[in-house]
Amino acid sequence: MTGMEKSDKMPMYQYIMKDIKRRIEAGEFKAHDPLPTQIELARQYNTSEITSRRALSDLVQEGYVYRIRGKGSFVNEAGAPQRKPMRTVYLAYKNEAVAAFNHPFFTEMFQGIRDVCEENGIRFFLWGLNEEYKLPDDPDAGIILLTTNHVFDIQRLTGWKEEKRRMVTVHFFYPHLGIPYVIVDNLTGGYLATQHLISLGHRDIGLILPGESMVDVNQEFSLRLQGYRLALSQHQIPFNQERITVFPGEDFAETGYRGFKSLMSTEHPPTAVFASSDLKAIGAMNAAREMGIRIPEDVSLMGYDDLAMSAFANPALSTVNQNTRKLGERAAEILLFELRDEENGQIREEIVPTVIVRDSTAPLATDADAQR
Incomplete structure (x- = not known):
């Protein structure tokens, strides 16, 4: 603890702020000098990291301090308030x-x-x-x-x-x-979902997307499509546009139902399907039951979103948590x-998303497996 007196009524975060301002004004901390980390401040003032972090946050908002991500907190050139703190x-x-x-x-x-x-x-x-x-x-x-x-x-x-x-x-x-922006890396998510299916031996992988056409898919699904294509490319698997189904509509389960039926009605259906969302995967499961197709024995099915219901689907759905x-x-x-x-x-x-492996995906069945 420093030598500055603290009144009993002053919250600790305000006391830390006031003391750091005093040290800046006294020249102990000069412009662009690094400040102690929130861990170090918590130790110095015998308080919690939550409290020291609040103090640093308010010093940033008041313009006394600026932060550089990955480097720490530094004394601002002006050393004086620029804007009111965010509340x-x-x-x-x-x-x-x-x-x-x-x-x-x-x-x-x-x-x-x-x-x-x-x-x-x-x-x-x-x-x-x-x-x-x-x-x-x-x-x-x-x-x-x-x-x-x-x-x-x-x-x-x-x-x-x-x-x-x-x-x-x-x-x-x-x-x-x-x-500034923060987004889920949908390209990596699409890549990881496809890579999981490839790791199981699948090379013929269908993809179900929502939209009016391939060129009218929104930002997040377009990026998942790019991830799908990247995974195929890295494994020297040719991209086949006929393996992509795009159906419009707000009902994603219906999109999955229609998309799965379209893919599996071809002369040589895919051995795995990436439905691009869990709701579409649930719709695909309904279509599979109607068509007498077993998941994952006949075709592996991958979702995306990790909805709570996906763990209780039959079979439990492999998916991507965002x-x-x-x-x-x-x-x-x-x-x-x-x-x-x-x-x-x-x-x-x-x-970066995370792949959740459950029961709806399995290794590609060999000809010997099919004859058993």
């Missing part, structure tokens, strides 16, 4: 059916945001954008922007950037605007700690 974070969304927020992609992301906000004494709320795209009146609030379809007005993003809104986008991204809790955590951390990180250019991060 509230909103996840702003538009044209999103609220019922969709029960999907684990969103519930896990919300939990990740909330965990980081609570740890740092920040309030967290959802904010539905109206037709005028009105953001909260607080110009110092943090905005995590969720855009999930192509009708979002990009000009609004340009305006908010010019207003210097504290903002990060999740799920979709707009690299040309220079707005790790969206981490996505939420990183979005909140960027807002609270890293928006001043200009040395490394635009802040962008891609969360």
Whole structure:
């Protein structure tokens, strides 16, 4: 503990902030000097890392300190407040059916945001954008922007950037605007799903996608398609466009049902199918039962999303978990700690998914297996 007196009523994080400001003003810490880490501060002030992290966060928000990701916290050149500290974070969304927020992609992301906000004494709320795209009146609030379809007005993003809104986008991204973003790495996810099937000996792999056509697939599914193609390419497996089915509609289970029937009705059907989402995989399972096709004995089936119901499907569905809790955590951390990180250019991060292996995928059956 330093020599500065602490009143009984002063919260510890405020005491740490006040003491660091005093040390900056006294010249003990000079411009661009590194500050102790949150672990070191917790030890110095005999407190928790949550408390020391809150102190550093507020010093960043007040302009005394800037952070460089992977390097630490440093004394700002000005050494004086630039903006008010952030007290509230909103996840702003538009044209999103609220019922969709029960999907684990969103519930896990919300939990990740909330965990980081609570740890740092920040309030967290959802904010539905109206037709005028009105953001909260607080110009110092943090905005995590969720855009999930192509009708979002990009000009609004340009305006908010010019207003210097504290903002990060999740799920979709707009690299040309220079707005920080965190996304799930759908290309790697598509690659890992396909690679899992290839590792089991499958070389003839179908893919079911939602959309009007191959050129009208949205950003996340287009990236999963790229991952599928990359995995095939790395194993010298020719890409066959006839193995791709694309069906429109909001009902993903119906898309999977129709896609699976289309793939398996060909003269030489694939030995494995990547359904590109769990709901499409469930629809594919229903189609397989109608067609007398056994999963995984006759065809392996891969999903994507790791819905809770997927573990209880019959057979239990192999899938991809998108790790969206981490996505939420990183979005909140960027807002609270890293928006001043200009040395490394635009802040962008891609969360790597994880393959979950269950019973719906199996090694490719040999001719000997088929004769047993």
